[in-house]
Amino acid sequence: IFTDAQYKVFEELKDSNHFSFSGPTSFGKSFIIESFIKHLIKERNASDNIVILVPTRALINQVKNKLKKEILVSKYKILSHPTVPLLFRNKGSKYIFVFTPERLISYLSNDNPAINYVFVDEAQKLLTENDSRAPLFYHALMLAKRKSINLYFSSPNIKNSEIFLQLFGNSTDDTLSVTESSVAQNRFFIDCVENKAVMFTENGEEIDIPYDSFNTNEHESLKNAITILGREVQNIIYCNTVDDTIGYALNFAQNLEAKSNPNLDCLIDLVRTTMHEEYYLVDCLKKGIAFHFGGLPQRIREKIEVLFRNKDIEHIFCTSTLLEGVNLPAKNIFILSNAIGLRKFSDVDFWNLAGRAGRLTKDLSGNIICLRLKNKKNRWDKPQKDLKVVKEKKVNKVESILMTNKEKFYINIGNSIEEKPFTRKSLSESKKKMFETYGNILSYHA
Template structure:
């Protein structure tokens, strides 16, 4: 240990520092909770705590550096104009390399520079400059960036506010420049919701004219002819589709964002993530993993059998967080401190009229606030209740979004009521177009309060000053430590403020609403996150036994398994058999054979009886091989896979055929939100699917489904069937939210996968002519029209593709059915800016 580190160690263990830090936290709590700055530091305490922070900032370890930063952030509100504070803050933040925070903490920091600090600033501004812009890496960001430059694969993890996307963007630019633009690159994201956000960001960032940013697994002819390079933004299923097409350009790098999704034990899509990345790894594509808050970042390298040396776990955060708990049942509150001793507030949590609204308004005034509510119903209800107490906002941008919602969705959509008051809600069932506009208003501080579900945990970049957490669960499962800090870590925005506030609120005695405070609050109090143990590596909870049982169609080892567990076991079992067929040597395969004595013999027998080609199994890894083989044997050239004519009747007939072939009665009728709880549900999906494939606009689809329920007379709501009332706004909103969810999660994911599998099997056995049209493509793109499909492939959303095809097709040039040119400038000039104001704005963003 060096002399300096010994001084830092003594400082960290000094009870006097704990005493001073606790006093600063109490002072901050009074300012935040009561708007009273009534706790004063003595002159000696003021001097001493700043000296402590200065010593700690010189540490090489995250603990000391984080504490130094925390002290600066706690003192800012009271002392930001104090010359001595400015002097120390300038020195401390320069030592940390946190220039974004320095610009907030100290105005004109050059005026308080010493020679030592001025020199250090200049050195860091030169060496730690981000390539191709004027920003400066923080110290840990720079260390990570340099390590990645010397690697062939890498895994890193850091706090939510660390700037993972920022690092990946900088590294991508480095690759393009240093390697002279010869590589194709993939960014892998967990959900479709993130595709547009990442695509828009990269289009603004990448200035090399030889690169195009695409999000569909098809390279359009318009680009192929120009010998371009590509950055693809894919979900795992799109990556699988891309890799399955032999004629596609070779991928050289894959950046896996939100990598913890690969090993999520309660996410039924995690096996697909694993499968997609392993397919890429087999093609010698370089893998780079980024994850939030995972202490053992090397675990992703182990999973894909890469050297575990090329990894980094960053524990230093560029933003501080202050943690509070307010309990309206026990009528008290507390602050969780850095020293581990809670500060109790007996007069917090008192019941008063509209107490939750009072809390949000008092603590959230003049800043951005996220309110986490878990369920969609709670999110909407809380947003509506809170917005009723607020005055109306007069803002042209809000009015413009409200007009768009009325036109594009429905005049009775509840988001309109909230937006009028400067409030919004955010969840996966919002139309993508509306969600993006809402996020933009929040980002620009036009909206102050955003009520949300766990979609915020999917990587959507929406930080805020305050995060209120009304529920300590995702769905029915309590927060894991990774989940909590992924959400709570969004409190505080780098370059906007020095710190953020996490406020956990217990409002009522209800399950998953902090109902067991002593146990539930441990995840808040204890900032240490446990090492993750991927089930593929450890095989805990009879994992590999259950894979064998899935392949043998035997009962699982537990009777009370969840639908998600079943889907994960079945999917990994399919992947095991795919690895047998492809002779892939993977950790999954080797562990399966180690844990199951007759596993090898069983797989060899299955392989001998199998008719399904490997490429189909790889494309459709979530569908049981037994069902696929049954279809292969039954497929006859007397019947096309899918009919030429599309009507609600043919849609129903096809869905009923799929229901039987793929045993939906067993596979898709269980769990919290099954696709077909009863077979009669197919009638609803036939209406929805027909409208979707016939290029029907969203607002008309909503009207069609409302008319469907008018005829049916009843609707499913919160675990019961109720009489449908078309004049009831709650019923209308329920239909809209369910419809959007069903388009994204059922039509474009589940049903599309079944259609694709059926089409591929019939095509392979009998030929494409016999198979007929590929309905999987129609369901994916929401159209049967090739022009609209081609336009979506170049990056236009469905609604803009339909507009251009219907009214401005003269600006498109086709050869042999393929789009080869689009006259963007003429198109933009010709669009009626009064009739299509929103569409014109969106097109300008895309073509800019």
């Protein structure tokens, strides 16, 4: 069953050969795409091959397993490897592929069955300037565009979602940006340094709230906040760094009682078998708590995600891996840092993360709790400035360096190709790699 906004997107998808839409994290974008794929299969008599493009390998199994439950047409095989088994080809099967950009590039570079549609999930990754994977996204989709494959883009909280169509020379009429959220989200700031707690109204005003559980010890302050505000519901605690993620999780779990839960016991056995018998994730899992970051084995992360969705795990401490499209909603999200690594949140970053507070069909409302535990850089240390994105609920238009030519982009690409010095001597390694990668890609497509 669609909401009105979801139905509007679905109807416009049906009338377009390419399309770009955006909506809040709680909007149900994956549900719309799955429904549209079912529509295509029915209306076109199961004649098309389809790709869902995800930003990281970590998302492949999540999306693949969901599709296997939703797409029950026997003619269709759900695959994630860029080589189609000969057995399937001989049977005249059709395919839905779940690919990363690298796998799509590999698939399109070989003699494989033609692709008719590509759905780009988390399309905002195309615009990330400090991510070496953004050029791969661009390259993969340029290859698809050259083969006249229909492109559909889905992204969270992008005000000008037509930018993805502009990047690939498609009409910008086929776009829709949804701003209203299906879940009410309450916004709070608890400052354990200044001993202040406020709630933000819809028009951005601050209302003082009664809260007196501040503590000079950051771990006690966090424990108090989760115990009081997160009682009897599931909570996500965003910590930014791996050290903070593990440290806060261990300290929070330390004095809690162990749980008797066979599902947790199975995951504990898996951790002990595949990682180490005394790995400290075990100490957390015994208490119904987990931490989640990119360095954990993918199999362990996936099990943690399943147990969190099933409510076996009550609290999950995490880094920005949760921004990669992992579908983990919770009643509350505690945000301890306003940065990803050393970089401050962008508007899109913050609302993509904060949007996981509450989820359509699960909650009527969710709580976003920005928590300042200590006076440290990128820990809400400049509240007046840092909280602007929280108070205003505003997401500015996004840009692509391919279109703005910022930082003398095309001159530096040319310098990279000709092995000349870049225009700035103090260029970071990530920027150098970006220029070099785009140089190779644009040379290929020239």
